[in-house]
Amino acid sequence: MLSRSLQIFLDVASHRSFSKAAEARGMSQPAISQAVAQLEERLGEELIDRTKRPLELTSCGQLFYERCRKLCDEYQAIEDEVRQLRHGKIVGRVRVASIYSVGLLQMQAYVEKFELLYPDVKVQLEYLHPDDVYAQVRRDNADIGIVSFPRGRGDIESTDWLQQEMGVIVPPQSLLSKFTTIELSDLRDQPFVSFTPDLTIRGEIDRVFLDADVEVRIVHQFDNIENIKRAVEIGAGVTILPLDSVRREVEFGLLRAIPFKRVQLTRPLGIIRKRGRPPTAAVSKFRALLLDADKEEAPAADLLAASVT
Template sequence: MLSRNLHIFLDVASHRSFSKAAEARGMSQPALSQAVAQLEERLGEVLFDRTKRPLELTSCGQLFYDRCRKLCDEYQAIEDEVRQLRHGKIVGRVRVASIYSVGLLQMQAYVQRFEQLYPDVKVQLEYLHPDDVYAQVRRDNADLGIVSFPRTRADLECHDWLQQEMGVVVPPSSPLARRQSVELKDLRDLPFVSFTPDLTIRDEIDRVFLEADIEVRHVHQFDNIENIKRAVEIGAGVSILPLDSVRREVEFGLLIAIPFAKTQLTRPLGIIRKRGRPPTAAVSKFRDLLLDARSPEVKTPDRALAAAVT
């Protein structure tokens, strides 16, 4: 019972919501709330500040979370090692937090290949805002994080992964739609659908415009590629995006993707992992599968996967 309640507590803390944790565990919210209440009664401390939305851990709750997270992860690692020793094969799970724009179809190709090689390992994918990817890795809620413009930190190690070519994305009705390539000057004064200023990719695009002395009209700003694509589709403006991220829309005739004629603009992708925490065999194998895709050339995830598995 105590072990069950500990895992419930960890799920609530990870989701920062009783209802989301209950849904993820497939149990009723009253039963889940009761389990947390039993744990708080046993400790004689309140673990969550229930007046905050989303939920926040109290100081005691944060201490309890950090220790329980390490305890449960260590137990899982021991269990995996015992099973590996007994059966002579890689077992366990790999938890991956990824930015939204490394799409489900792209990552799923790696996951499917990995699970063919290691059928006793389960890969869990979660798509998040970039800041939340870093947070999940730091909190030990994810073994690996996939981010753009990766940053090495004292508590995080970072591996360069892929370089995604970026280009101009326009609706089929745009005067630029028939062009084979474009230059930055072609975007001068056009309505531009941009990333929000808090994202590194926005800083990089702004830098390129500034160096070329080009001004565009920012008409909409979004913190994810999917919303930018939808805005461009309906004719709200043009944008600069990783060309691979619009592959499906181009295939269905919803968007036109145009490479730059002179400017080379790429988005680097990287893999982050928390320092000081040895990876399990399963995590190491999945990380190696991703890193095997690297090459000096600019490469999309599709071409990278082909290089990794052939």
């Protein structure tokens, strides 16, 4: 078993925070700080620059982190292989970092299906801002990441996953809710609930409006789909979202989904992983399950039929 202080240091380095590492491990912050201090004393080197926020690793700390991270990953892989050899089962864990807007229910359904197939594997699912998903994969805190408009370059390898059709989402009381299809021009001067400017999906939607010479009135901006849906539900405005992300709300009559008449707007989803890092058997199985999911996705037409009934 690898030393406890080493594992604590890796958590602190990964989270760039003593408090977040303490929360993740269910320990007090003083206990976390003491464990790292004892490790530094034993090595005779400062590993973490505590004057920076967020915390930064010293040059010695970065070297120690990278080598120990590889050591821990290799140790975990060996443990998993021994258990698999003994019991003939897929065992271990899969750490998934996902953007919020993939859909809480959708991702949870994949996790539940996987854990039924492989009950000896634990899936750890974390929802993050897109930049943090990439960061978690780069730091080896996540085995795979789920992102929209994936960027595969440098140390990140990307695989196309799903193409999600997008449409106009309105509250039931909106005059637009009676439309069966919609033009971009129908949204001119409408109050619009948007994504924040730092997200790629916002840039894509802005580009479509610009090409069509249509201006909307942005009344709210959020960095995740759940908040956008809640704002539209209460009548704050209309929006453009992946149709799959509003299935539940449409079924319960909380929102209406309207397809575009002429414009084809989709949001690509991708699966990212760190290049050069061999996946465990458990990670490979989970990734394969996700890649098979596009064959089982319900067509958007089913959702739209429910929206207008």
